[in-house]
Amino acid sequence: MRWDEVADLQCSVARSLAILGDRWTMMLIREAFLGTRRFDEMQVLSGASPQVVATRLSRLVEAGILRKIAYQQRPTRYEYRLTEMGRELHPVMVALMTWGDKWLDDGQGPPNPLRHATCGAITRPKMICDQCGEPVSVNDLVSEPSERMARQRHEMLAAAKSSS
Amino acid sequence: MRWDEVADLQCSVARSLAILGDRWTMMLIREAFLGTRRFDEMQVLSGASPQVVATRLSRLVEAGILRKIAYQQRPTRYEYRLTEMGRELHPVMVALMTWGDKWLDDGQGPPNPLRHATCGAITRPKMICDQCGEPVSVNDLVSEPSERMARQRHEMLAAAKSSS
Numbered sequence: 509m510r511w512d513e514v515a516d517l518q519c520s521v522a523r524s525l526a527i528l529g530d531r532w533t534m535m536l537i538r539e540a541f542l543g544t545r546r547f548d549e550m551q552v553l554s555g556a557s558p559q560v561v562a563t564r565l566s567r568l569v570e571a572g573i574l575r576k577i578a579y580q581q582r583p584t585r586y587e588y589r590l591t592e593m594g595r596e597l598h599p600v601m602v603a604l605m606t607w608g609d610k611w612l613d614d615g616q617g618p619p620n621p622l623r624h625a626t627c628g629a630i631t632r633p634k635m636i637c638d639q640c641g642e643p644v645s646v647n648d649l650v651s652e653p654s655e656r657m658a659r660q661r662h663e664m665l666a667a668a669k670s671s672s
Numbered sequence: 673m674r675w676d677e678v679a680d681l682q683c684s685v686a687r688s689l690a691i692l693g694d695r696w697t698m699m700l701i702r703e704a705f706l707g708t709r710r711f712d713e714m715q716v717l718s719g720a721s722p723q724v725v726a727t728r729l730s731r732l733v734e735a736g737i738l739r740k741i742a743y744q745q746r747p748t749r750y751e752y753r754l755t756e757m758g759r760e761l762h763p764v765m766v767a768l769m770t771w772g773d774k775w776l777d778d779g780q781g782p783p784n785p786l787r788h789a790t791c792g793a794i795t796r797p798k799m800i801c802d803q804c805g806e807p808v809s810v811n812d813l814v815s816e817p818s819e820r821m822a823r824q825r826h827e828m829l830a831a832a833k834s835s836s
Contacts, residue, residue: 509719520772555673603763608684627804640791
C-alpha cells in the first residue's frame, strides 16, 4: 500500500495518521500548540529542514489544520495558526505528553507541566466516558467495527492469501 | 536536526514522537490495539512492506512497547503483544480516532465505534482534569515550561540567529 492509500482505510485512526503520521508533521503541530507561528521559528524549534517545514506546513494548510495569515506587507510575511480542526487535536497532544512524561522520563520530571486554569492545579488529564462520566481504559472500551470496516479488513487478508 | 536527536528535546511530546512519529509505526500500534498479533497479518492490514514492518516491530520491541513471544516451536513462530507501556498508549489512539471520526468522516459515520463496557453506551471519550474532575480544553490548560525546556528552546533560537 502506498502511504496516501492509508486515507482510504475504514478506520479513523488510519485516516488521521494519513494526515498526521509523518515524522515532522506532528512536531510542527506541537510547535503550533506551544504558540510558535512563524516559519523561521517553526523550523528552528522543530529541527526539521526548511524544505521539510515548507511542504509539511502547506499540507497542513491544505488539510484545514493550520491557516496561513499575512501579518506584514512589503514584503508580505505569513504566520501559521491552528484552525478549529487543528485546535481539536489538543487531546492527542495531551495524551502523547502524558505518556511521555511517564514512560520517557529522564529523571528530571515533566519538561512541560500543564496547569488547569479552572482549578489551579498541575494536572495529568485522563479520559472519561462522555455518556456515564466514568473513567475509560483499554480494558473497558470495546471496539465494534462497522460492517464496511470488517469487510475491508477481511478482503485485505483474503487478497493477500490468494496472491501468496 | 537528525530525527534521532528529537529524543533529546526537553519535551515529552517530542520524545514520544521520536519513538512513535513515523508513518508506519503508529499503524502497527493501531493493529496491535485491534488485536492483530502476527507478523503476516500486521503486514497485510497495515499496508506496509515486509521490510518496513520488520524494522518497525523490532524498534517497538526495543523501546518496550511490544513484546515478542514464541507461540509455536519447529519452526519457531512469534507474535507481538502490547506491553503495559504499549497499552498505555490507548488514550493516544482514542484521541486520534475521536478526532478522525469528527473531522475525516466520509458521510458514513464512525468506522469503528467504541462501546463502554461499564455503562453499555457507545462513547466518545473526553478528557478531564485528574485533580478537579472538570473537563479540560485547549483554552484552560496552560503549559508551564520547566527552566530546562525554556533554556533549550532559547538556545536553539539564539544559535540559529547567530549562524544566519
